[in-house]
Amino acid sequence: MENKSQTIVLSLKYVLLAILTGVLVGIIDTVFGRGLLTISDFRTGHYLYLIPFLPFAGLLITWLYYHFSETSLKGMTLVFETGQKKREDIPLLLIPLVMSGTWITHLFGGSAGREGVAVQIGAVLSHVLGRRFHLPKDSRVMLITGMAAGFGGLFQTPLTAVFFSMEVIVAGKIQYEALLPALIASYTAAYTSHTLGLEKLYVPLKDTLEISDAGMAVRLIVLGIIFGLTGRLFSFLLAKSKKFFGEKIKNPYFRIGVISIPLALILFLLYNGRYSGLGTNLISAAFSGGMIYSYDWILKLLLTILTLAIGYQGGEVTPLFSIGASLGIVLGGILSISPVHCAALGYAAVFAGATNTLLAPVLIGLEVFGANDMVPFLIVCIFAYLVNGDKSIYGAQEVRK
CATH class of the missing domain: 1.10.3080.10 (Clc chloride channel)
Structure with a gap:
């Protein structure tokens, strides 16, 4: 009976933390995403004056990481190592460093993406929350939950975010134990970021490719x-x-x-x-x-x-x-x-x-x-x-x- 009660309490913790993670990550994703779009528009209009300074931007990014948290240079590798139980902690400083580093990269014309940043933000935040609320140390559930929130909040494709997070850490094995909290966090983050004005790419295809032959x-x-x-x-x-x-x-x-x-x-x-x-x-x-x-x-x-x-x-x-x-x-x-x-x-x-x-x-x-x-x-x-x-x-x- 006691084990059953502990399981119920743990499940409730995961659900509540999934909602909290979704809201917080959705807010951060919005700040990051809207900031990135503004920066990209500004660079497009002033590329003549910005791209020539890309080397100096690179030096600044490198200095920021080596000065504040050299470990954070590993980026997504930290997330994978934590999910594979090869490390216990991800530096909280990773969030401001990866956000600022990505903004600087895009401002001065580097060719790069954004999803890795969102996934790292979600993973770090959920990992910290899991520790604060004394969830099992070796559990991947909160990590996957945060990854799903990060991806879902930025791209507003919550189902994609859930299954990406469950299948990417260990290729060939889907972490179904994280399905419910990841689903809750992903949809919460997507709803939060959409409410705060982050737009989703949606291009409905009107015709259908007929596979008749x-x-x-x-x-x-x-x-x-x-x-x-x-x-x-x-x-x-x-x-x-x-x-x-x-x-x-x-x-x-x-x-x-x-x-x-x-x-x-x-x-x-x-x-x-x-x-x-x-x-x-x-x-x-x-x-x-x-x-x-x-x-x-x-x-x-x-x-x-x-x-x-x-x-x-x-x-x-x-x-x-x-x-x-x-x-x-x-x-x-x-x-x-x-x-x-x-x-x-x-x-x-x-x-x-x-x-x-x-x-x-x-x-x-x-x-x-x-x-x-x-x-x-x-x-x-x-x-x-x-x-x-x-x-x-x-x-x-x-x-x-």
Whole structure:
């Protein structure tokens, strides 16, 4: 009887803390997200004066981390290590450092994302709350709950956030014990951030891709393989680049200060900073009939890798969305499939190929583009996942066979 009572009390704690986590993370996500959008708009209008200072911005970011919390440089690795029970604490200073570092990266034109920041914010906050309320030290439940809140609050795709958080820490194993609190926290964070004015990307696809013949099914499989290999290429090059620059240029100030000079020059010269920032300009162009060049996807891929590999802050997922969407436009013309539908499939499937996850990419396709193409999303994401080869943008991800 006593064990049953303890279980009920623990479950109630998880539910209440999930609500609290969702509200707090939703507020922080809003501050971070709206700040990032304002910064991005400002940079777009003043790129001539800002991108040339990218090397100095890199030096400032490096100094902030080494001065206040060098451990926080590990970023998402800290979250994975905690989830895998390899460490007990995540520095609370990680939150202001990763937020400010990402804002500075975007202000001065670095090519990076934002989801990693939101996930880290949620994970740190939920981990601290779990400790304060004396939850089991070895439990992943609160960590996953915070990750779901961070992702869901920023992107307002709560179902995607829940399953991403449950399947990403250990690839091949879904942490279902965290389902209820993660679901509550994710929806609470999404509702909170939406109420506070953070907008969601929603592009409902009006038509449906008919899979009435073997030819269309084969083309969808080909799409899945190409998108999966693209995600795998991103993961492979990111890991190799980080290792290469870390070994060849050991001084972090010299590394970011010197390599960012040609990076800034390239970003400055290529179409007025077209490849700076999140890549939402490419996503918008893909779904609104704007100009997409055949090489947009590869340039965005390479410049994002270079930005992150030398020490700038930000996530990888939004650039992956833009890479997938712009590549989809190109492949749609080649394979005689609606380019907009291909862009939507690429948006989800490159994410699958780069993160070594399956359910979350399918769900983001449904939450962002509607349920009309559920079967095509499933087919393309499955094959993207299968050709991934267990490669991931998260080097600390554990793979369970």
